Amino acid sequence: MYSDSTPHPEAPLWLEIPEDFAGLDGKLWPCGTRRNTSGELTLAGHRVSDLVAEYGTPLYVFDEQDFRARARGFVEHFPSWSIHYAGKSFLSRTVARWIDEEGLNLDVCSGNELSLALSAGFPAERISLHGNNKTIEELRYALTEGIGAIVVDSFDEIDRLRVIAFDMGKPAPVMIRVTTGIHAETHQYVATSHEDQKFGFSIHSGQAMDALVTCWEQPQFDLLGIHSHIGSQILNMDGYARASQITLLLARDFHCATNNHIREVNFGGGFGVPYLPSDEPWDIENLSDTLIRHAEKGVHYYDLPDIHFALEPGRAISGPPGVALYRVGTIKTVDLGDGLSRRYISVDGGMSDNIRTALYDADYTAILANRVSTADGVLSRVVGIHCETGDVLVKDVYLPADIEVGDILAIPVAGAYSRSMASNYNYALKAAVVAVVPGESQIMIRRETLDDLLRLDMGPHGCERSP
Amino acid sequence: MYSDSTPHPEAPLWLEIPEDFAGLDGKLWPCGTRRNTSGELTLAGHRVSDLVAEYGTPLYVFDEQDFRARARGFVEHFPSWSIHYAGKSFLSRTVARWIDEEGLNLDVCSGNELSLALSAGFPAERISLHGNNKTIEELRYALTEGIGAIVVDSFDEIDRLRVIAFDMGKPAPVMIRVTTGIHAETHQYVATSHEDQKFGFSIHSGQAMDALVTCWEQPQFDLLGIHSHIGSQILNMDGYARASQITLLLARDFHCATNNHIREVNFGGGFGVPYLPSDEPWDIENLSDTLIRHAEKGVHYYDLPDIHFALEPGRAISGPPGVALYRVGTIKTVDLGDGLSRRYISVDGGMSDNIRTALYDADYTAILANRVSTADGVLSRVVGIHCETGDVLVKDVYLPADIEVGDILAIPVAGAYSRSMASNYNYALKAAVVAVVPGESQIMIRRETLDDLLRLDMGPHGCERSP
Numbered sequence: 001m002y003s004d005s006t007p008h009p010e011a012p013l014w015l016e017i018p019e020d021f022a023g024l025d026g027k028l029w030p031c032g033t034r035r036n037t038s039g040e041l042t043l044a045g046h047r048v049s050d051l052v053a054e055y056g057t058p059l060y061v062f063d064e065q066d067f068r069a070r071a072r073g074f075v076e077h078f079p080s081w082s083i084h085y086a087g088k089s090f091l092s093r094t095v096a097r098w099i100d101e102e103g104l105n106l107d108v109c110s111g112n113e114l115s116l117a118l119s120a121g122f123p124a125e126r127i128s129l130h131g132n133n134k135t136i137e138e139l140r141y142a143l144t145e146g147i148g149a150i151v152v153d154s155f156d157e158i159d160r161l162r163v164i165a166f167d168m169g170k171p172a173p174v175m176i177r178v179t180t181g182i183h184a185e186t187h188q189y190v191a192t193s194h195e196d197q198k199f200g201f202s203i204h205s206g207q208a209m210d211a212l213v214t215c216w217e218q219p220q221f222d223l224l225g226i227h228s229h230i231g232s233q234i235l236n237m238d239g240y241a242r243a244s245q246i247t248l249l250l251a252r253d254f255h256c257a258t259n260n261h262i263r264e265v266n267f268g269g270g271f272g273v274p275y276l277p278s279d280e281p282w283d284i285e286n287l288s289d290t291l292i293r294h295a296e297k298g299v300h301y302y303d304l305p306d307i308h309f310a311l312e313p314g315r316a317i318s319g320p321p322g323v324a325l326y327r328v329g330t331i332k333t334v335d336l337g338d339g340l341s342r343r344y345i346s347v348d349g350g351m352s353d354n355i356r357t358a359l360y361d362a363d364y365t366a367i368l369a370n371r372v373s374t375a376d377g378v379l380s381r382v383v384g385i386h387c388e389t390g391d392v393l394v395k396d397v398y399l400p401a402d403i404e405v406g407d408i409l410a411i412p413v414a415g416a417y418s419r420s421m422a423s424n425y426n427y428a429l430k431a432a433v434v435a436v437v438p439g440e441s442q443i444m445i446r447r448e449t450l451d452d453l454l455r456l457d458m459g460p461h462g463c464e465r466s467p
Numbered sequence: 468m469y470s471d472s473t474p475h476p477e478a479p480l481w482l483e484i485p486e487d488f489a490g491l492d493g494k495l496w497p498c499g500t501r502r503n504t505s506g507e508l509t510l511a512g513h514r515v516s517d518l519v520a521e522y523g524t525p526l527y528v529f530d531e532q533d534f535r536a537r538a539r540g541f542v543e544h545f546p547s548w549s550i551h552y553a554g555k556s557f558l559s560r561t562v563a564r565w566i567d568e569e570g571l572n573l574d575v576c577s578g579n580e581l582s583l584a585l586s587a588g589f590p591a592e593r594i595s596l597h598g599n600n601k602t603i604e605e606l607r608y609a610l611t612e613g614i615g616a617i618v619v620d621s622f623d624e625i626d627r628l629r630v631i632a633f634d635m636g637k638p639a640p641v642m643i644r645v646t647t648g649i650h651a652e653t654h655q656y657v658a659t660s661h662e663d664q665k666f667g668f669s670i671h672s673g674q675a676m677d678a679l680v681t682c683w684e685q686p687q688f689d690l691l692g693i694h695s696h697i698g699s700q701i702l703n704m705d706g707y708a709r710a711s712q713i714t715l716l717l718a719r720d721f722h723c724a725t726n727n728h729i730r731e732v733n734f735g736g737g738f739g740v741p742y743l744p745s746d747e748p749w750d751i752e753n754l755s756d757t758l759i760r761h762a763e764k765g766v767h768y769y770d771l772p773d774i775h776f777a778l779e780p781g782r783a784i785s786g787p788p789g790v791a792l793y794r795v796g797t798i799k800t801v802d803l804g805d806g807l808s809r810r811y812i813s814v815d816g817g818m819s820d821n822i823r824t825a826l827y828d829a830d831y832t833a834i835l836a837n838r839v840s841t842a843d844g845v846l847s848r849v850v851g852i853h854c855e856t857g858d859v860l861v862k863d864v865y866l867p868a869d870i871e872v873g874d875i876l877a878i879p880v881a882g883a884y885s886r887s888m889a890s891n892y893n894y895a896l897k898a899a900v901v902a903v904v905p906g907e908s909q910i911m912i913r914r915e916t917l918d919d920l921l922r923l924d925m926g927p928h929g930c931e932r933s934p
Contacts, residue, residue: 387597
């Protein structure tokens with residue numbers, strides 16, 4: 001067996017062998033997560049074995065208090081700012097309700113997300129609509145419902161929104177999505193004057209100013225302000241500081257050009273979360289200190305009047321409260337040569353419920369959840385059910401040597417961009433999503449059934465088969 | 468504008484500027500594809516504008532005659548072999564019927580795919596069940612329905628299948644999935660003794676022989692033979708030849724060890740298709756010559772008695788007959804600096820209906836379909852509606868300079884691993900799939916509705932919202 005002094009040569013350098021398989025890394029698990037006295041994982045007091053017995057596997061479990069606390073944390077630490085929850089990370093009617101109750105706004109990416117939020121009773125005036133290719137129907141629907149803001153992304157969109165707003169006789173509330181040239185990734189950011197991507201109006205090219213002035217001049221628009229978004233899963237905040245400067249400079253230039261003030265600046269989202277024990281998270285105090293300081297500095301430096309600031313966290317709110325539970329089905333040790341081996345643990349989900357590992361080369365960790373083990377650690381790969389070699393959930397993790405068929409594995413930080421991107425590859429059924437609080441569990445999204453899928457199939461049934 | 472002598476510096480080297488935007492590369496389009504006298508694309512005689520008017524966009528259109536011809540092509544060129552269609556590439560009840568009528572067998576990857584096929588009247592005895600982590604329920608269901616073969620993938624599966632077969636009092640017909648150490652990719656293959664993947668029993672380690680002997684010795688199994696699969700999207704056939712040798716050597720060794728013959732060897736699938744004008748396809752004559760010759764050589768060399776051979780094409784049958792149709796919604800030219808630019812053409816689908824570009828870095832091409840243009844070519848990127856920079860459908864393609872909002876783009880070779888892997892990211896609705904023959908179009912899978920999605924959402928409705 002391997003130890004920290006002699007790790008498995010195939011293991012990535014950052015991968016640590018846990019000293020104790022009972023341990024729970026506080027930064028990876030929802031606040032209500034414990035091991036009970038028998039060593040079983042509990043989520044808000046619910047034993048994972050009870051949850052999977054009631055709801056089946058794969059199962060996504062959200063710790064409601066943890067979710068609300070993260071949402072509230074943004075509101076509390078950015079007291080005069082607006083916090084928009086990015087619904088694309090994970091949205092359901094229940095989540096829309098939580099977000100509403102915690103006083104956040106909501107960002108949606110499509111008319112369908114908007115429809116879902118409205119059906120949950122979320123107030124339209126606190127919703128913003130994103131998207132690089134909104135249809136006329138989506139724009140009309142958003143205006144009709146009294147949406148708070150449309151984040152305009154192209155001149156084509158300005159053209160079609162002008163016509164719709166004119167028809168409807170009311171100005172469209174708009175933010176202008178700009179590109180600052182700042183691209184941030186997990187541990188770094190790059191600054192270029194040019195951006196090779198589909199979103200936004202480039203500041204450098206002058207398109208952003210053109211869009212701002214166009215919307216300001218025309219009565220079909222109520223120009224609210226500027227929206228910037230610099231990336232995803234960002235753990236280093238330097239890029240936000242730089243983007244904030246560039247965006248506020250644009251606000252100043254707009255003021256100079258029009259003698260009109262930008263009322264709102266939204267710095268977007270992308271706040272990363274730790275997925276692994278070795279990831280270093282930011283904390284909300286530091287984040288708010290940094291962002292507020294830079295925003296105030298910009299306001300002062302460019303002599304801007306009161307600007308209302310906004311942020312758009314998605315994953316930072318919905319990721320960590322979500323835990324994915326899977327049942328182990330097949331265990332196979334594969335010879336890698338030179339005396340090495342890798343253990344493949346197949347669970348009953350996979351790339352259909354969480355494609356992030358395959359799509360983004362994302363890293364996750366996993367633990368044995370239904371019991372605690374004192375066995376040695378074995379380098380393991382957690383894979384799914386799909387007929388595809390790339391169907392991996394956790395690339396590398398040390399799990400106890402005595403894992404057996406029927407055990408339950410839990411993957412933390414699974415709330416964002418997993419169930420929301422789920423597919424039916426190999427006719428897999430989409431997993432159920434459950435919310436837990438102490439003493440109660442509640443189904444948010446029920447498990448799909450084969451009938452749900454087959455009702456779309458208009459093909460011939462067996463009884464019609466020619467003899 | 469750019470020409471072959473001065474291509475866009477950002478364009479990949481293989482990308483050619485079309486001489487004529489009206490042209491159709493025969494190897495990329497279904498046999499029934501034409502431009503009509505007005506220059507509009509027709510699929511089996513149906514104008515794309517009529518198809519999208521009737522069924523909406525995004526739309527997947529399958530040319531039934533082309534699909535059937537490709538299926539029949541395998542049957543005819545491998546006269547004494549069995550051809551199994553790999554349903555994971557794209558399966559619907561209608562497709563199951565076509566496959567049945569053309570005399571192919573069917574491979575399924577899950578109990579749900581099996582259920583769909585049976586519901587279409589596909590005979591169970593001509594179906595094989597794949598999967599690295601089949602559940603007890605799936606195995607029991609398959610045996611109960613009288614499935615033709617279960618492709619056994621692990622010792623865990625042998626254990627559970629033995630119990631089920633014993634309970635049911637009938638032997639389970641099994642193939643043993645082996646790994647040969649051959650990995651083939653598009654233009655090459657590698658041979659290693661070790662395989663670091665979740666599928667199969669390794670021949671090199673002796674596990675494959677153990678599995679064969681175990682299933683042969685025990686009365687709960689009816690051992691049919693050996694199954695090998697070496698990769699996906701393979702355009703060079705050398706890997707099959709090498710894998711065929713290794714597999715047949717295993718059959719010989721099994722004979723030596725048990726004095727019993729392997730009855731069937733399945734060489735799997737993975738036969739690649741051209742996605743781009745620059746891709747060089749194999750042809751079915753060469754493929755059958757090569758594979759049959761190598762198989763016969765192995766039989767002769769190892770002095771094996773009659774072995775029944777089988778293949779598993781999926782994409783090679785379902786990919787090229789499928790054409791994806793999208794409506795252009797937003798056009799944006801992005802400054803790349805140094806006088807260069809890239810045009811982003813946003814259509815009304817994206818990574819939710821075809822994730823292959825994002826997931827596998829796959830290449831596609833696209834054409835302007837609703838009309839013909841004589842404008843110059845502009846380096847373009849076809850992107851989708853999703854709130855994600857990586858939401859790209861076609862990374863690089865020259866499209867006419869005069870493309871405008873409302874135009875229809877067609878992406879060829881879109882039938883495999885696109886709609887079958889579709890998600891509801893951003894609450895996008897899954898696209899409809901239509902079959903066309905001259906004079907008739909028929910819906911295979913209807914477009915999803917928002918109600919289809921929201922019926923899974925068990926959260927609070929607006930009317931219940933607290934005041």
